[in-house]
Amino acid sequence: MSEPIVRIAARGDGVTDSGRYAALAAPGDMLLADGTVEPGPNHQQPPCRHFPECGGCQLQHVADDAYRDYLKDRVAGALTQHGLATEIRDPHLSPPNSRRRATLRALRAGKSLVIGFNAERSNRIVDMRECHILRPELFELIDPLRHLLATLLPLRRTGEVHLTLADQGVDVALKGVEAEGYEAAEALTAFGDANGLARLSLDEGHGPEVRYEPEPATITLSGMAVALPIGAFLQATGDGEAALVEGVREACGGASRIADLFGGLGTFAFALGGEIVAAEAARDAVLALQSAARRAGRPITADHRDLYRRPYDVKELAGFDAVVLDPPRAGAEEQVKQLAASAVPRIAYVSCNPATFARDAAILAAGDYKLDWVRPVGQFRWSTHIELAASFSR
Template identity: 75%
Template sequence: MSEPIVRIAARGDGVTATGRHATLAAPGDLLLADGTVEPGSHHQVPPCRHFPECGGCQLQHVDDVAYRVYLVDRVAGALAQHGLEADIRTPHLSPPRTRRRASLRAVRAGKAVALGFNAERSHQIVDMHECHVLRPELFALVAPLRKLLPSLLVGRGAAGVRLVLCDQGVDVALEGVRAEGLAAAEALIDFAERHRLARLALDQGYGLETRFEPVPATVTLSGVPVDLPAGAFLQATEDGEAALVQAVREAAEGATRTADLFAGLGTFALALPGQLLAAEAGRDTILSLLSAARRSDRPIQTQHRDLYRRPLDAGELAGFDGVVLDPPRAGAVEQVAQLAGSAVPRIAYVSCNPATFARDARVLVDGGYRIAWVQPVGQFRWSTHIELAAAFAR
């Protein structure tokens, strides 16, 4: 019996109304009795030769209309698990080839090196020869790194390659490699200079060690250059960052004193008006924000604070009329419990995990808040990963 595909499941499979799953199926496709899929109106030709083997993308076969519906369904489904509904806005999608950070893997393949993302649900590495999500500046380094790495890999072990585009160029961090002796050191400097890297760092098992950084690496946030510590978190695309900043500004509009919790480098703190407190557990990160705030004369106080162990309590929150939350994937259950008992009138919650966001939203709603709206942001183009910003108000 043939059945139409009506939706996309959380991991990217197409699903029929009766619950049958089909890989690489889009809404509107027809799942035939023999298990094959007949493409429909929302099924597109994937642009990349590596799809679907490469784990960097799961949904290149789905057009933008169906992809936006999928993102809305992910948020709505997570909220429904906790008995919640919300006004979910049309998702913002970052364009192709705009991702400014990536974590790749490298492994020996005979005398050569395979470098790319892991295959979908596998430890096998797909050797990358094209990419439709990475910024061109990042992809341009894949072939040169493939030539550099054979002399740095340890035995048959795999290495990690982290690429981040910052103001001065590409910041490259290599993990699980070995570079010993003068010749190896000179080869690394030559590589960095030839490709005009912003920074080159190695982790040989004792943490990242910078080998090349002619000037301090920075990233500009809301017009303010901020020192970029090695390994610091950065939104995946500038386009997605701008969409999230706009949503946070709207959610926090009217606040004159705001607490930015899990503040990172200041993505939101540097974009908001009025007096701000920025709290962040990463020492180097919060020092970068403090230095940037002082150089730009921004009224931002900072706290080096682990908000899982020491969330701001209701008494500390009493002086704020706005709070921004941007926690890791685990959410902010400890901090949300304190917010639920506070009188803060408006909260902007940024999340990269609909499940923990919905769990925390339930606590806030039970504490007297309402969800004004949710703005999904698809900055990991063609993936099942989703970002969002939500406005809560009393």
Template identity: 65%
Template sequence: MSGELPPGDLVVRLAARGDGVTADGRFVPLTAPGDLVAADGSVTPGPHHRVPPCRHFPECGGCQLQQLDDAAFGAYLQDRIAAALGSQGIAAPDIRPVHISPPNSRRRASLRAERRGRQVLLGFNAEASHRIVDMRECHILRPELFALVPPLRALLADLLPQRGQGGVRMTLTDQGVDLLLEKVDADDLRAAEALGAFAQSHGLARLALDDGYGPQTRWEPDPVTVTLGGVAVPLPHGAFLQATQEGEGALVAAVREAIGAAAVIADLFAGLGTFALSLPGRVLAVEGARGAALALKAAANRVQRPVFVDHRDLFRRPLTSEEAGRFEAIVLDPPRAGAKEQVPLLAASAVPRIAYVSCNPATFARDARALIDGGFKLEWVQPVGQFRWSTHVELAASFAR
């Protein structure tokens, strides 16, 4: 059959937003490399095309690539990284096989809710839309999180105003699910009792409300923690946590490999200590969010780990080249915007090794260019697919002088 079709009908790669691209440059959504596209637009699935497991695909914005098998998904993530590096004139280094988190492993999620009479829509937004896809199944969330979706509909039917919209943030912690409800009014006794009964009957670790003035805890029988590097760390509201435990483990392993035998390390944008608490030797953990910095400091002190915490905004006051040069290795895990203010100072420092963790290939490539121009070599990149079936890319990379 393939011999009867022109070469342009073969999908040869995926574009950045997940559309298949044929050999003659056409963009065809919901295809996989190896699919054949007929003149009328019909698609003959190829060897990397799979049947999407979820009834909500492709409407739901939680996943964009359920039509891919793992081989094609991994190749897509690798290509995204190589393309970003190429845009900065950087030849692709050793881009390793992708670590892909398994289905039903996502331990945090942000859902949207809307009340229509006694009906409550609850789920992710539709792709590129504010319309809510009412979630009846999910193949990415941990079962503990998805189990709360049906009872939450009943709770929000009483708490949301008519035609009102709100948000639901769920995180799986050491004690159970940490639940934050946004734009929910629960000032009267009936609503307060309903919240307490819901939290107790579903074994929540914590229940909080945010009416626009910040989270207010309504239920927390025991202090909520997440275990990082074998240490239970207090979890402030809104603190960052890697999306899956499997992805976190892959990133930690890559960072440890990248820093080698370094015994004096700085962990920049340290957060709650995902890396700082898993590193050998003495660690300076620098974090700009006050709640996260205090939580990490308390946890490290409690177990007497040699982790010293500096509450410092690295965008406004980055480490100087002299400060950075005192360390044998630096771990860098900035937000999506990258570390534009910090990287030039690292490039001009004497630090011999850098482990860079990123969730944005474009800003990673920009920062990599600055490090390479400063005398570093990009040794390898480890892609990590925590957001399975998504166009979201994460990675860890090793730089050495």
């Protein structure tokens, strides 16, 4: 019996009303009795030769309108599981070739070296020959990195390549490689010069060590140049960051005293007005944020604090007009419990996990907060990974 695909499941498979699953199916496709898929109006030709083998993308076969619906459905479904509903705004989609950070893997086998993302649900590396999600500045380094790593990566050992687009160029952090001796040091410097890198660092098992950095690497956040620590968290795309900032500004509603919890390098702190306390567990991020704020004369206080072990309690939250939350994928359950018992008028919540967001939203709702709206943000183009910005008010 043939059935139409009606939605996309969390992991990217198409699903029929009866609960049959089909890989690489889009809403409007027909799942035939023999298990094959007949493409429908929302099924597009994937642009990349590596799809679906490469794990960097799961949904290149889905047209943009259906992809937007998928993002909205994921958020709505997570909220429904906790008995919540609200306005879910039209998602923001980052365009192709806009990812400004990525982690790739590399392996040397004999004279050949492969570099790229892992295959879907596998440790096998798909050798990257084209990519439709990375910024051109990142992709242009793939072939030069092949040549460099062929001399530095031990035989049959897997290395990691972390790429981040900084203000001065690409920041390259290598892990699992060996660069001993004068010739290796010279090769790294020459590589940095030849490719106009912002910075090149190596982690040989004892933490990252800078080998090339003509000038201090920075990242500009809302017009503020902030020192960029190696491996620091950064929103995946510039336009996605802008969409999240816009949502946070709206949710804060012009508040004059704001707590920015899980503040990172200041993505939201520097975008907001008023007096701000930014709490963050990563010491290097705290120092970078505080230094930039002092240079600019901004009333931002950085608090080095692990919010999982020591969340702001009700007494500490008193006096804040708004709170911004941007936790990791695990969410912010302990901090949210304190917020639910507080009198803070407005909360802006940025999340990269609809499931933990919905759990935390239910705690806030039980504390008499209203979930005003949610806007999904698809920074990880053609993937099942979803970011969002949300507004809560008393």
